[in-house]
Amino acid sequence: MRGARVSGALIVVATPIGNLGDLSPRAAAALIEADVVACEDTRVTRTLLMHAAGMTGARRRGRLVAYHAHNERERAPELARAIAAGERVALVTDAGMPGVSDPGRHLVAACVEAGLRIEVVPGPSAVPAALVLSGMPAARFVFEGFLPRTGAARRRRLEELATERRTIVLFESPHRVADTLGDMARAWGPRQVAVAREMTKLYEEVLRGTLPELAESLAEGVRGEVTIVVEGAPEALRMTEPADLADAVADLVAAGTPKRDAIAQVALEEGVPKKTVYQAVLDHSGE
Numbered sequence: 001m002r003g004a005r006v007s008g009a010l011i012v013v014a015t016p017i018g019n020l021g022d023l024s025p026r027a028a029a030a031l032i033e034a035d036v037v038a039c040e041d042t043r044v045t046r047t048l049l050m051h052a053a054g055m056t057g058a059r060r061r062g063r064l065v066a067y068h069a070h071n072e073r074e075r076a077p078e079l080a081r082a083i084a085a086g087e088r089v090a091l092v093t094d095a096g097m098p099g100v101s102d103p104g105r106h107l108v109a110a111c112v113e114a115g116l117r118i119e120v121v122p123g124p125s126a127v128p129a130a131l132v133l134s135g136m137p138a139a140r141f142v143f144e145g146f147l148p149r150t151g152a153a154r155r156r157r158l159e160e161l162a163t164e165r166r167t168i169v170l171f172e173s174p175h176r177v178a179d180t181l182g183d184m185a186r187a188w189g190p191r192q193v194a195v196a197r198e199m200t201k202l203y204e205e206v207l208r209g210t211l212p213e214l215a216e217s218l219a220e221g222v223r224g225e226v227t228i229v230v231e232g233a234p235e236a237l238r239m240t241e242p243a244d245l246a247d248a249v250a251d252l253v254a255a256g257t258p259k260r261d262a263i264a265q266v267a268l269e270e271g272v273p274k275k276t277v278y279q280a281v282l283d284h285s286g287e
Contacts, residue, residue, distance in 0.1 A: 007086050008083040008084060008085065008086040008087050008088060008089075008116065008117065009083060009089075009118065010080075010089050010111045010118045011030045011034060011088060011089065011091065011120075011121060012091050012097070012098050012108065012118065012119065012121065013027050013031060013090050013091065013092050013121045013123070014027065014096060014097040014120075014121060014122050014123030014124060014125065015027065015048060015092050015094075015096065015124070016095065016124050016200065017126050017199055017200055018095070018201035018225070019200035020047075020051045022123065022200060023048070023051060023052065023055065023123070024121070025056075026121050027121045027123055028051075028052035028056050029056055030090050030121050031049055031052045031060065031062075031090050031092070032049075032052050032053060032058050032059075032060045032061070033088065034061075034062040034088050034089060034090035035061070035062045035063075035087040035088050036062050036063055036064075036065055036079065036082060036087055037049070037063070037064050037089075037090045037092065038065045038066075038067035038075070038079055038091045038092070039064060039065070039092050039093070040092075040094045040102070041068070042064045042066060044094045045064060045094075046064070062088075062090070065079070067079070069103050072104075073106055075107075076106040076107040076109070076110040077110055079107055080107065080110040080111055080116060083111060083116050083117075084114060091104055091107060095126075095225070096125050096126055097123070100125070100127070100143075100145075101145040101146060101171055126171070126196075126225065127143055127227065129196070129199050129200070129227075130228075131229055133194065133196050133199070134167075134194035134196070134229035135194070135208075136167045136194065136229055136231055137166075137167050137231075137232075138167065140167070141166050141167040142166045142167070142169070143169045143170070144157075144161070144168060144169065145170060145171060146170065146171050147172070147180065149176070154183065155183075158184060159267075159273035159274060159275065160273065161188075162233065162267075162271055162273050163233050163271065163272055163273070164232055164233055165232040165235065166232045167229060167231060167232050168229070168230045168231075169228070169229050170227070170228050170230075171228070172228055173226070174197075174222045174223055174224060174225075175221050177195065177218050177222055177226055177228070178216075178219045178220075178221065181193065181212075181214050181218065182211075182212075184211050184230060185211035185212045186268065187268070188211065188230070188233070188268075189211075190210040190211055190212055190213075191210065192210060192230070192231045193209065193210065193211050193229065193230045193231070194206055194208045194228070194229045195222070195226060195228055195229075196227045196228075196229070197222055197223070197225065197226050197227075198223075198224035199225070199227070211230070233271045242279070242280035242283055242284065243280070243284060245270065245280040245281070246280045246281045248262075248266045248270070249262045249277060249280075249281050250281075250284075252265060252266070259281075263277045
């Protein structure tokens with residue numbers, strides 16, 4: 001028998017990233033008792049709700065509402081009004097925590113703006129799971145979500161991360177994994193990397209090696225959800241003085257390497273953005 005209901009609220013519910021056994025009793029209860037379940041894919045969420053019903057022994061009473069990347073801006077105000085009217089809205093995505101590289105932020109922001117009650121039911125997340133499985137330092141890390149897909153924006157972001165000392169965690173689609181590892185290898189050099197796929201599922205696998213090694217071995221792509229963990233920049237790469245960078249470029253140019261290629265090579269070897277090396281050369285030459 002249910003206790004007295006709390007008035008309207010947004011309940012942000014983390015869902016399993018693969019194994020339904022990771023759904024917590026609290027999450028199951030939140031889904032079953034919600035007036036509305038806002039979800040990315042109603043087919044995926046129906047399966048989850050059936051599992052939740054089996055856990056609780058109760059039938060869900062709420063209606064399913066599609067809330068995804070293509071409609072979240074328009075749907076967020078509608079759901080916020082329902083919450084203001086006293087309904088409890090459970091927000092889920094296909095896997096993991098809503099709002100973390102998944103739809104959710106706009107609805108949370110709308111509820112914050114309206115002064116509505118917001119609760120979070122924590123649960124499974126690919127980020128800490130892959131970080132721990134990688135075996136790399138986990139006390140301090142940075143989560144990058146998805147990198148820009150291609151072009152100048154992607155190159156700029158990789159350059160900006162070149163001197164990041166913390167372990168780097170990011171998501172990538174299965175068919176772009178090799179390209180991403182290759183781009184990181186060219187920007188950061190042969191750092192250690194772990195590629196975690198199908199976490200918590202039957203065919204869970206963690207591949208470890210250097211960026212160039214895994215870029216080559218995964219050239220044909222992988223299957224399943226992928227999380228990439230890369231070691232941060234070594235301290236030595238962050239301590240290079242501008243004069244040292246300029247001297248290294250000058251040595252390569254003196255040996256016959258074109259200036260542009262020399263700057264790129266020094267940036268790769270030292271683990272710093274090319275613009276940093278270029279600026280060091282300018283400063284050193286007095287241009």
